[in-house]
Amino acid sequence: MLSLINSKIFTLRHLSRGNRTSFDKSIGLFGIAVIQFSADPNLQKAVEIKRNLGRKYIWTGQEESQLLEAVEKHGTKWTYISLNYFQSTKSPASLSQKFTYLQLKRKRSSYHNPWTREEDEILKRGVSKYGVGDWISISKLLQNRDNVQIYNRWQVISKTKRGRWTDDEHKLLLDLVDKHGQKWTELSDILNRPAKCIQSYYEYNIVNKKWTAEENNTLYQAIKEYGENWDIIMKHFPYRTVNNVKFHFQYIVACNPNINKGKWNEEEVEAFDKAFKKYGKKWKLISQEVKTRTPQQCKDHIKRQLSKQLSSFFNKRSLS
Template identity: 45%
Template structure:
């Protein structure tokens, strides 16, 4: 049995040697002849191409507006007969499955028109309000405010908005801001790109530059509105058609006389206790501290902290 196996192994080895010899002689010669024939065919094809009219090559993945319009008209007439449409309307330059996929994209863009488009001023405003309300990172909650964008788009846009320059405005920036507003009106997304400042920063700065001093009558009206509506700003704003929400809130938080719940005298022991308890929780977030204290505005809380801080510095010297 072992002798039989050895003979078979020897025969396989001899056959392998014969096969290698065949490949290195006649096999390679045939391959060489075949390559020459292919080269000749290729040369003939190239000669034929020279006689053909020049046709601009284009990226088959890119759709022109003309092609998109053709597809819309074809689908309107023939429905989803993709094989027929590709032959009759696109001369087979687009595959049926490509037409089908493109049509799905068109329908999606039309059902949510601003999904693929540039962010509008209103959408950016909703984004900023959402971040102020829910905080950075709560993109799912914020996306509920912006129906035309998903959470990924919102997160990406916020990175762009928050990366822009911050800090004190220069006179040159103020001058440029006023010129841009005269030219573009309230298109804050365009103005923001020009000045390289966040959308809300441009809007707030303009409100500061253009705001009028508050009159005693307005102060009394705001105080009465707070007593009646508490912090229902939508209702309060109806009493001030010439003021923005930002102006009203800013004046309210910074002026104790406009706040019927705010004390203007010396801080009481109970107020001081509430202040430091809130400070342990919120740090220097004066609006939050003001809400916990209940009888002091954010500005009063800030000034109280600065006074205590200054007193401690003097005492340590």
């Protein structure tokens, strides 16, 4: 029975693009078909063409360089590059995929390269500008490092520091407070110091730091020469904030050359009375109306006036 099955041969006809290619198919042992193609030159040619087409997917070093050069000149115009640089042998989609791969490959090559001091400084500036966590924006500043590398490097260099502050740290803190406000947790990530330490340092060494006689004189001369041009004035106070200097200027008479001292004249009293009726106890606005007295002087002036009136009232009652 098996010998009969093995000996049974039949011929099938297979159509391939209009040409007939014959092959014998014999039913072998256990019903397994065995196909034997006849020698056909057209079939051999088709196989060779298919084999050659497969080779087109293998990129040469010259083609990779050509792709990078094309992207540098024309950007990601894949259809244009496919037509003019590769005669359409590479599809726009394959060009896009290859370029992405080359970019990743270039970044991976830097994985085992140690970070330079320049890269660390760029990373710190990036964190200062974009904030901790915006690694995508920061990675644009470091072309040879990816997001993961940048994140890992930040974890290494952002270890918490303690101890004496440097002049650079002091100035950086002033800049950060001006830009971001008193957000101590965020500043902690940038300055690599505990948030509470930064807050304490800021309040003790910047906000509440006692002004020296030399600083008072410097501010006095600067106001006299430049007016209230704070951009120029602040160049004389690199270790203080703008708000700190402005506050000191407004409330300390000795620092303001435009402020009168001693007894109030008639013009000042008249201007004060009008402003007080208009603004109430808004001393800053009253000071701007009087022009020659600080907010604190205006506040002290009304206290003295009330004290005199009360004294006069009680004196009259005692006499009566």
